[in-house]
Amino acid sequence: xxxxxxxxxxxxxxxxxxxxxxxxxxxxxxxxxxxxxxxxxxxxxxxxxxxxxxxxxxxxxxxxxxxxxxxxxxxxxxxxxxxxxxxxxxxxxxxxxxxxxxxxxxxxxxxxxxxxxxxxxxxxxxxxxxxxxxxxxxxxxxxxxxxxxxxxxxxxxxxxxxxxxxxxxxxxxxxxxxxxxxxxxxxxxxxxxxxxxxxxxxxxxxxxxxxxxxxxxxxxxxxxxxxxxxxxxxxxxxxxxxxxxxxxxxxxxxxxxxxxxxxxxxxxxxxxxxxxxxxxx
Amino acid sequence: xxxxxxxxxxxxxxxxxxxxxxxxxxxxxxxxxxxxxxxxxxxxxxxxxxxxxxxxxxxxxxxxxxxxxxxxxxxxxxxxxxxxxxxxxxxxxxxxxxxxxxxxxxxxxxxxxxxxxxxxxxxxxxxxxxxxxxxxxxxxxxxxxxxxxxxxxxxxxxxxxxxxxxxxxxxxxxxxxxxxxxxxxxxxxxxxxxxxxxxxxxxxxxxxxxxxxxxxxxxxxxxxxxxxxxxxxxxxxxxxxxxxxxxxxxxxxxxxxxxxxxxxxxxxxxxxxxxxxxxxxxxxxxxxxxxxxxxxxxxxxxxxxxxxxxxxxxxxxxxxxxxxxxxxxxxxxxxxxxxxxxxxxxxxxxxxxxxxxxxxxxxxx
Numbered sequence: 001x002x003x004x005x006x007x008x009x010x011x012x013x014x015x016x017x018x019x020x021x022x023x024x025x026x027x028x029x030x031x032x033x034x035x036x037x038x039x040x041x042x043x044x045x046x047x048x049x050x051x052x053x054x055x056x057x058x059x060x061x062x063x064x065x066x067x068x069x070x071x072x073x074x075x076x077x078x079x080x081x082x083x084x085x086x087x088x089x090x091x092x093x094x095x096x097x098x099x100x101x102x103x104x105x106x107x108x109x110x111x112x113x114x115x116x117x118x119x120x121x122x123x124x125x126x127x128x129x130x131x132x133x134x135x136x137x138x139x140x141x142x143x144x145x146x147x148x149x150x151x152x153x154x155x156x157x158x159x160x161x162x163x164x165x166x167x168x169x170x171x172x173x174x175x176x177x178x179x180x181x182x183x184x185x186x187x188x189x190x191x192x193x194x195x196x197x198x199x200x201x202x203x204x205x206x207x208x209x210x211x212x213x214x215x216x217x218x219x220x221x222x223x224x225x226x227x228x229x230x231x232x233x234x235x236x237x238x239x240x241x242x243x244x245x246x247x248x249x250x251x252x253x254x255x256x257x258x259x260x261x262x263x264x265x266x267x268x269x270x271x272x273x274x275x276x277x278x279x280x281x
Numbered sequence: 282x283x284x285x286x287x288x289x290x291x292x293x294x295x296x297x298x299x300x301x302x303x304x305x306x307x308x309x310x311x312x313x314x315x316x317x318x319x320x321x322x323x324x325x326x327x328x329x330x331x332x333x334x335x336x337x338x339x340x341x342x343x344x345x346x347x348x349x350x351x352x353x354x355x356x357x358x359x360x361x362x363x364x365x366x367x368x369x370x371x372x373x374x375x376x377x378x379x380x381x382x383x384x385x386x387x388x389x390x391x392x393x394x395x396x397x398x399x400x401x402x403x404x405x406x407x408x409x410x411x412x413x414x415x416x417x418x419x420x421x422x423x424x425x426x427x428x429x430x431x432x433x434x435x436x437x438x439x440x441x442x443x444x445x446x447x448x449x450x451x452x453x454x455x456x457x458x459x460x461x462x463x464x465x466x467x468x469x470x471x472x473x474x475x476x477x478x479x480x481x482x483x484x485x486x487x488x489x490x491x492x493x494x495x496x497x498x499x500x501x502x503x504x505x506x507x508x509x510x511x512x513x514x515x516x517x518x519x520x521x522x523x524x525x526x527x528x529x530x531x532x533x534x535x536x537x538x539x540x541x542x543x544x545x546x547x548x549x550x551x552x553x554x555x556x557x558x559x560x561x562x563x564x565x566x567x568x569x570x571x572x573x574x575x576x577x578x579x580x581x582x583x584x585x586x587x588x589x590x591x592x593x594x595x596x597x598x599x600x601x602x603x604x605x606x607x608x609x610x611x612x613x614x615x616x617x618x619x620x621x622x623x624x625x626x627x628x629x630x631x632x633x634x635x636x637x638x639x640x641x642x643x644x645x646x
Contacts, residue, residue, distance in 0.1 A: 195343030196388040206381040
């Protein structure tokens with residue numbers, strides 16, 4: 001949908017300038033990481049990364065690569081700012097959240113640089129809305145130092161198999177325990193709630209299992225309240241990769257296909273829970 | 282079962298697995314007995330000379346949480362394994378789902394005594410059997426907040442369902458809903474004439490939904506007020522009992538068919554369908570609603586010890602009276618309020634007069 005209204009004076013250089021024909025390609029991904037009010041945005045030539053953190057234990061990143069945008073230009077090597085994700089989402093969905101086929105909101109995003117607000121121009125059906133959202137100093141982000149060489153166990157599952165499990169997790173349990181092993185039970189999700197314990201086992205030969213690379217038996221516990229928000233990303237995704245490293249750090253990577261079939265990623269990193277009490281297996 | 286109690290009692294027996302519940306005031310008890318044939322495999326465990334089969338109870342909510350979403354269960358779960366592990370103090374429920382996924386729930390349980398209500402359907406003087414749908418359609422007219430309902434038998438084999446109104450309730454603010462079901466709506470009717478019982482509707486609704494969903498006929502066994510009412514569902518592999526306490530009749534000797542425990546109405550007699558018109562007018566004309574004395578233009582129905590004979594006389598009387606009364610409410614009111622009754626202007630109920638003939642022959646039951 002061509003965007004006709006022009007942003008102010010073309011002589012000005014914007015640190016970040018981007019156009020997107022369908023704002024939903026951005027908003028749906030941002031919703032998948034919206035478990036805190038604020039997010040840190042990092043724009044580089046490869047695209048936009050929006051990071052949300054909580055409790056110094058969990059970090060979620062939404063990646064929207066430059067190719068998704070109709071126009072994406074970053075003047076410096078990287079541009080970064082902190083912004084209210086709640087407000088950003090409200091603006092992106094200002095024309096409503098229902099997705100009628102054939103209608104979409106066009107977006108133009110401009111950021112002049114440090115200290116300037118993020119400008120959004122949104123258009124749908126000839127109606128234009130201009131939003132200016134204040135930006136703040138970017139936060140120091142956690143570095144989980146998670147790289148593929150340090151991965152001990154990795155599986156890739158079709159999201160369909162996990163969606164219900166995550167939606168029905170026993171929230172009276174403080175932790176979600178994840179067991180990955182080359183032997184039985186292969187991949188197990190456990191909770192220890194008021195009613196008792198519950199275990200969800202996925203065999204390595206299940207149709208849902210796209211890849212199974214487990215070298216060592218590992219059992220790690222994570223605070224369930226921190227992981228629960230990842231259910232949103234799971235709901236949008238078609239596949240999820242679950243990886244752990246030697247220290248028990250968890251990486252969840254969700255492959256999300258947007259309406260136009262383009263692929264984007266959302267990832268969650270989580271530290272294992274230090275307060276470990278005896279597991280009831 | 283969750284409509285009755287907060288705890289689920291599991292009792293494996295040689296005859297099958299019994300799931301039971303009781304409410305906190307011990308006025309409602311239900312049991313579902315699943316015969317061994319219901320299961321693919323049923324092993325109740327071994328009993329020694331001194332040991333009984335192990336029994337336990339679990340929190341209802343915990344148990345229900347495992348079977349949260351029925352549609353998704355139907356789609357994804359192949360089979361369910363239930364294991365009772367006394368030594369580990371765990372009740373294990375394992376759902377085998379599609380894609381090879383296994384969900385294992387280990388529930389904590391408590392040991393318990395045998396839960397059994399004392400009742401005997403053979404001792405009940407009255408029995409009704411109807412498809413669940415018929416009763417469900419009758420009950421739908423009552424508000425969900427209604428606590429108690431009175432089931433009664435009327436002349437002509439009609440069965441009534443009326444909401445029970447507390448004595449202390451303000452008459453002007455009370456709505457009385459009553460419906461009459463004809464004998465032919467039931468699969469079988471074997472009732473003591475003039476009998477009635479009042480029981481808790483909420484606990485009954487739970488069983489009714491189950492009966493409707495499983496398309497089973499419901500049998501109601503009842504006796505005098507105060508004695509429990511027993512609802513049963515029977516199937517080849519399932520036996521269900523719901524036992525509810527009923528309100529005892531403090532007003533009068535319950536042997537007399539004349540009282541029906543509802544003192545608010547101007548003509549408390551079992552000739553209710555015949556009295557429809559007078560009842561309606563009395564409701565409209567007496568001040569403050571139901572509690573006032575009946576209008577002097579209407580005959581005060583004296584309780585009749587035996588129903589069948591005076592029937593015809595009373596009908597004639599009423600027809601005479603009708604002409605004398607000015608301001609009779611339009612007959613169409615009756616049709617809207619009373620379920621299943623056949624009314625036409627000018628006559629209190631042609632159906633009842635037909636039924637009278639049948640009534641005579643049934644009167645001896």
